[in-house]
Amino acid sequence: MHPRRSAQEVLLCDLCETVPLQSHCELCNINLCKACVGEHLSDSSKRHNVVPFLQRKATPNYPKCPNHAEKHCELHCEDCDIPVCITCVSSSKHVGHKLSEFLEKLSSKTKSLQKDLEELECRIYPRYEEMASDVQTEKAELETKYGKLTTAADQQGELLHREITAIVNQRKSAIAEMKTKHLDALNKNTDEITQKMADLKQITSDLKSILKSNDVSLTSTYKSRNSEFRTLPPKVRVTVPSLSAQKINKDQLNEMFGSLPPLSINTEPGDTMKSAEAVSSPPVKPLLDEPRVTATIDTGYEYLYSVSCLSEDQVWTRGDNNTMKLLNLQSKLLTSIQTKSGIPPSDIAVTRDGDLVYTDTSNNAVNLIKNKQIQTVITLQGWRPRYVCCTAANDLLVTMLSDDRKQSKVVRYSGSTEKQSIQFDDQGRPLYSSGGLCNIKYLSENRNLDICVADYRASAVVVVNQSGKLRFRYTGHPSNTGQSFKPYGITTDSQSHILTADCDNQRIHILDQDGQFLRYIHCGLFTPWGLCVDIRDNLFVAECNTAKVKKIQYL
Structure with missing residues (x-):
């Protein structure tokens, strides 16, 4: 329980702290009992304004003067933009300066604070909450979109792999066909040479027999075929082709795979409340992924x-x-x-x-x-x-x-x-x-x-x-x-x-x-x-x- 309050919440005098209050000094912003009013008014250095407590106004606590400890600042110097007391005003420092009632300055400032508070609570903070929510949503969408992007890259890679595999198989098939034709040509050449060699063996054997037999008839009827065999069979030469592969151009390969546009990060400012002082700027409008014809x-x-x-x-x-x-x-x-x-x-x-x-x-x-x-x-x-x-x-x-x-x-x-x-x-x-x-x-x-x-x-x-x-x-x-x-x-x-x-x-x-x-x-x-x-x-x-x-x- 507050030391100055009873169980019935009785408000006590700010000076003696024992007797229930009855009055209020609007200058000093304190509550007084009947006995303490006289003592309080005995201080003639201030122009006290004591009123019944129920008739009091909402009186602010005037700040104490930093230069005159016993004084309160009841005025505001507009030139210096500081609160001042009566003693400050009488000094040469503020001669010719524009002075205003502190309460007037306080009222204007209070309205400004209330306006700020209302804007912060009702307009600005909710937008921050909305932005925080939007960021979470954007993060979730980012995961989905980048997942699709990665899938698209995988699909493009598979497509290129299939195309490359098809090209490799085409080349291997062409190589096998060329090899078969070369082998056929060499085999045909081998058969022709083998036949000639068989003929030569037969002729050689026949000549040996004629010479050994001393048969005049066989010797006289023999016709030489040496001139025929002096012209050798054509020799087939085959040249194995080489694969004329171009050097892989990584730039062209990248273009073939598909390029990504430059990374774009747009910082979207929160909507600024329109005011006479604010400079308007167009809201950020992101590009649609899929533009559409509307008319x-x-x-x-x-x-x-x-x-x-x-x-x-x-x-x-x-x-x-x-x-x-x-x-x-x-x-x-x-x-x-x-x-x-x-x-x-x-x-x-x-x-x-x-x-x-x-x-x-x-x-x-x-x-x-x-x-x-x-x-x-x-x-x-x-x-x-x-x-x-x-x-x-x-x-x-x-x-x-x-x-x-x-x-x-x-x-x-x-x-x-x-x-x-x-x-x-x-x-x-x-x-x-x-x-x-x-x-x-x-x-x-x-x-x-x-x-x-x-x-x-x-x-x-x-x-x-x-x-x-x-x-x-x-x-x-x-x-x-x-x-x-x-x-x-x-x-x-x-x-x-x-x-x-x-x-x-x-x-x-x-x-x-x-x-x-x-x-x-x-x-x-x-x-x-x-x-x-x-x-x-x-x-x-x-x-x-x-x-x-x-x-x-x-x-």
């Missing part, structure tokens, strides 16, 4: 080249005629607009404001369509605009080719004003290919503000940073040396992935922002050409020969 749009073109998202369920398309179409996921035509020149546009893009932009090589113009009205925003001299994209800052990036087809560059525009031209690397060499008729150079701005160009003629994705300095070139997956890489469309997503269409090989390459290959998207694609990604990271693929747009979920 197919029939555009009605004979050939389809570009797609650009207006929303999650509406896309602008460009094909082989002069009409640009806005379609929904059900293939319904919502709007169609014809080019001003009457020829097909070179490319299309949707601005941050939802307006459509298209390039026209007939008059070397970049046009903006606003409220179905076409206005020319850029007109070029000596250059032809080809492909276009809109940036996060609502600028336009345009790939263009010189009239003589000898130069290519990327130019940034703010409205009609040229802000940046990107054409050469640090050594003065061209960044992009030029020449020829097929100058496909789709482009996209990544979240890190890199500019990514799919350079078809160069067989490369060329990536420069915001200032135009070359970061890297991607020329296809290293293991596919036998397959040509010709990038067509290109786009980027919220994870800074770079996606490019490998039309000739019917697939999409996914790279990270540093150009490292991550995986392919197949999804039964046929001639994938133009690409775009909506705000939820759904991929839209324009299939050239089918003239269909496929919406694919891959994250």
Whole structure:
């Protein structure tokens, strides 16, 4: 039992500790009996505020002043950000400083603490619990997935073993057949020689008999066959072949077995509570093991080249005629607009404001369509605009080719004003290919503000940073040396992935922002050409020969 409480839980005076309390000093935050009130008020150095106990307020314990032991800090110096007592305030140290009531500071701090406590208990800690559970689940899934991976390696090894065994048996069978034919040839030669030797023995025996008999008749009728036997039988020579085995190339053997992508460990931060102070960042979205087609749009073109998202369920398309179409996921035509020149546009893009932009090589113009009205925003001299994209800052990036087809560059525009031209690397060499008729150079701005160009003629994705300095070139997956890489469309997503269409090989390459290959998207694609990604990271693929747009979920 508490020494100051009886069995009936009677609260006692804090001073004498024997008499039940009746009053409370809000300044000193102590409880007093009637007799001790007078003694307590006798201390005139403080402005005590004694009230009946039941009328007391929740009064805090003022901290004692570190410089004046007998004083409590009832004020807070905002300049020094420390509690101070009356004596401190009167000193020269805090002259001109802003002072506030300690209780006001305490009230503000208390609210902040309560807010922190609520966030910790109700939002942050439960997410840590969820993360811990997710890690356990991930570990369990890891065991299963790596088990399947090991099984796949074993199966591939067995397959290669069977193929090698079959090849060995084929070679052994061929060797046995060659040996039999060589032996047959030698046996035939042996039989011919043996027959000749038998004939020679018979002739030799006959000659001996004639000579021994002295028979004139036999001697006169004898005809010599020596000239016949002077020509020896043909001698068969056989050459045992050698096995022309090539030196085992471990790299080729590794490729034949199958390669593993680079180890990828993504650290997923817990969801940060949104606040005015917090800087928002996109949530980590892992790649799906099996991407899937969620919608197919029939555009009605004979050939389809570009797609650009207006929303999650509406896309602008460009094909082989002069009409640009806005379609929904059900293939319904919502709007169609014809080019001003009457020829097909070179490319299309949707601005941050939802307006459509298209390039026209007939008059070397970049046009903006606003409220179905076409206005020319850029007109070029000596250059032809080809492909276009809109940036996060609502600028336009345009790939263009010189009239003589000898130069290519990327130019940034703010409205009609040229802000940046990107054409050469640090050594003065061209960044992009030029020449020829097929100058496909789709482009996209990544979240890190890199500019990514799919350079078809160069067989490369060329990536420069915001200032135009070359970061890297991607020329296809290293293991596919036998397959040509010709990038067509290109786009980027919220994870800074770079996606490019490998039309000739019917697939999409996914790279990270540093150009490292991550995986392919197949999804039964046929001639994938133009690409775009909506705000939820759904991929839209324009299939050239089918003239269909496929919406694919891959994250």
